[in-house]
Amino acid sequence: MSLIAITEVKKRFGDNEVLKGISIDIAPGEVVAIIGKSGSGKSTLLRCINGLETIDEGSIVVAGAQFLPDETHLKALRLKVGMIFQQFNLFPHLTAGGNVMLSQMVVKKTPKKDAEAVARKMLDRVGLAHKFDALPDELSGGQQQRVAIARALAMQPIALLCDEITSALDPELVAEVLAVVKELAAEGMTLVMVTHEMRFARDVCSRVVFMHQGRVHEIGAPEDVFANPRTSELKQFLGVQ
Amino acid sequence: MIEFSFWDILRNLLLAARWTVLLSLVSFIGGGIVGAVLLFLRIGGRRWMRLLSRGYIQLFQGTPLLMQLFLAFFGLGLFGIDVPARLAACVALILWTAAFLAEIWRGCVESVAKGQWEASASLGMGYLQQMRYVILPQALKVAVPPTVGFSVQVVKGTALTSIIGFVELSKAGSIVTNATFQPFTVYGLVALIYFALCWPLSKSSQLLERKLNVAHRNH
Numbered sequence: 431m432s433l434i435a436i437t438e439v440k441k442r443f444g445d446n447e448v449l450k451g452i453s454i455d456i457a458p459g460e461v462v463a464i465i466g467k468s469g470s471g472k473s474t475l476l477r478c479i480n481g482l483e484t485i486d487e488g489s490i491v492v493a494g495a496q497f498l499p500d501e502t503h504l505k506a507l508r509l510k511v512g513m514i515f516q517q518f519n520l521f522p523h524l525t526a527g528g529n530v531m532l533s534q535m536v537v538k539k540t541p542k543k544d545a546e547a548v549a550r551k552m553l554d555r556v557g558l559a560h561k562f563d564a565l566p567d568e569l570s571g572g573q574q575q576r577v578a579i580a581r582a583l584a585m586q587p588i589a590l591l592c593d594e595i596t597s598a599l600d601p602e603l604v605a606e607v608l609a610v611v612k613e614l615a616a617e618g619m620t621l622v623m624v625t626h627e628m629r630f631a632r633d634v635c636s637r638v639v640f641m642h643q644g645r646v647h648e649i650g651a652p653e654d655v656f657a658n659p660r661t662s663e664l665k666q667f668l669g670v671q
Numbered sequence: 672m673i674e675f676s677f678w679d680i681l682r683n684l685l686l687a688a689r690w691t692v693l694l695s696l697v698s699f700i701g702g703g704i705v706g707a708v709l710l711f712l713r714i715g716g717r718r719w720m721r722l723l724s725r726g727y728i729q730l731f732q733g734t735p736l737l738m739q740l741f742l743a744f745f746g747l748g749l750f751g752i753d754v755p756a757r758l759a760a761c762v763a764l765i766l767w768t769a770a771f772l773a774e775i776w777r778g779c780v781e782s783v784a785k786g787q788w789e790a791s792a793s794l795g796m797g798y799l800q801q802m803r804y805v806i807l808p809q810a811l812k813v814a815v816p817p818t819v820g821f822s823v824q825v826v827k828g829t830a831l832t833s834i835i836g837f838v839e840l841s842k843a844g845s846i847v848t849n850a851t852f853q854p855f856t857v858y859g860l861v862a863l864i865y866f867a868l869c870w871p872l873s874k875s876s877q878l879l880e881r882k883l884n885v886a887h888r889n890h
C-alpha cells in the first residue's frame with residue numbers, strides 16, 4: 431500500500447493552472463526526487479502535500495488520512511509529514527535546541543525534560559550536538575539546515591518533504607546536508623525531495639519524477655530517467671542531445 | 672485683586688499635569704489591550720472579523736480625535752445617559768489609541784518573514800500557537816520603538832479633552848490664564864511641562880530602536 435497517494439491533483443492560482451492533474455503513489459521507504467525547470471509546479475506539489483497550499487481538485491492521502499483544509503485535519507497531516515525549506519526558516523529568537531524543542535512542547539505537549547532529551551538526540555543525529563545553545567545567527571547555512579532537519583525529525587514524521595534544501599547554500603556546505611539526507615534514506619525514511627542535485631538524485635533516490643508545465647512528464651528509476659530520457663523536454667533539461 | 676506668584680501658577684499647572692499623566696496611562700494601557708484584540712481579529716480570524724477590525728481602524732483613523740471626543744461626550748447624552756467628562760475622555764482616547772496601535776502592530780507582525788508562518792505551520796502549530804511562540808516574540812522587538820514613539824501622540828492627544836471640560840494640563844492652563852492675565856507665562860509653562868513628558872519618551876524610542884537593531888542586525 432502506498433504511503434502517500436496523490437491522485438489527479440489540480441491547483442490553480444487565479445487563471446494560471448500550475449498543477450494539471452498529478453498522480454503519484456509513493457511507497458513507504460521510497461526516496462523520490464522531483465526535478466524540473468522552475469515554474470514546472472514541483473515546489474507547489476510539495477507544498478500541497480504538506481497543506482501549505484490548498485488543492486482545487488483531486489485528492490492527497492497520507493497514511494490513510496485524507497487532506498482536508500481545516501485545522502484539525504491539517505494538524506493530523508502535518509504530524510505525519512515534516513517539511514524542510516530552502517530558506518531553513520529556523521526561529522531566529524530561539525537557540526538550536528529551542529528550535530527543536532518548541533513544537534514538541536507546544537503541539538505534542540511533551541514535558542520540557544523529555545523534549546530536551548529528544549532535541550539533544552536529534553541534533554546529535556545531524557552532527558550538531560555541540561551547537562545546542564547556539565542561536566541560528568551563529569550557525570553556517572549548512573548547520574542551520576541541519577538544525578531544521580533535526581527540528582522536523584523531532585516530531586517523528588513518517589515522511590519528510592524537502593523543498594530545494596541545498597539551493598540556498600554555498601557549494602562547500604551542500605555536502606554536509608546531503609550526507610544527513612543520505613543517512614536518513616539509508617535508515618528507511620520516506621523522502622520526497624525537490625532538488626537540483628542531479629548526482630544526488632541519481633545516487634540516492636529510488637525514483638525520479640520529471641515535471642514539466644504542471645504535469646508528470648516522465649517517471650522511473652534514476653538509471654532509466656537519466657540514462658535514457660525519452661522526451662525531448664527531459665533531454666533538454668538534462669542537457670543531453 | 673489677588674496676586675499670583677510664579678510658584679502659584681507652576682504649582683497649579685503641575686497638579687493638573689497629574690491628570691494628563693493619568694489619562695495618558697489609562698489611554699495607553701486600555702488602548703493597548705483593545706488594540707491587541709483588534710490585531711488578532713485583523714490578521715487571523717474569519718473574514719467578517721478582519722472586515723470588522725479594518726472598518727474600526729479606518730473609522731477611528733479617518734476622523735478627528737476631537738469629533739470622537741464630542742461623540743463620546745454628547746452622543747451618549749442623547750440617549751439620556753449622563754457621561755462625566757473624565758469617562759468620555761478615557762473612552763474616546765482608549766478607542767482612538769487602540770486603532771493606531773493595532774495598525775502599528777499589524778505592520779510589525781507582517782514584517783516577520785512568511786517562512787516563519789510556514790515553518791511553524793508545517794510543524795503542526797495552530798494559529799494561536801504560531802502567534803504566541805513564533806511570530807509575536809519576533810514582532811515585539813520590531814514593535815517596541817514605534818509603540819513608545821506613539822505614546823508621545825497619546826500624551827499630546829490628551830490636550831484635546833480640555834474641550835469637553837476635563838481639567839488636565841491644557842484646561843488648567845486656560846483657567847489659570849483667566850485668573851492671572853499672564854497667558855505667555857502660563858502657556859509657556861504648559862508647553863514646557865508637555866515637553867518634559869514627551870521628550871524622554873521620544874528619546875527612549877530612539878535609544879530602543881538603536882539597541883534592538885543591534886540584536887536584529889542579521890535579518
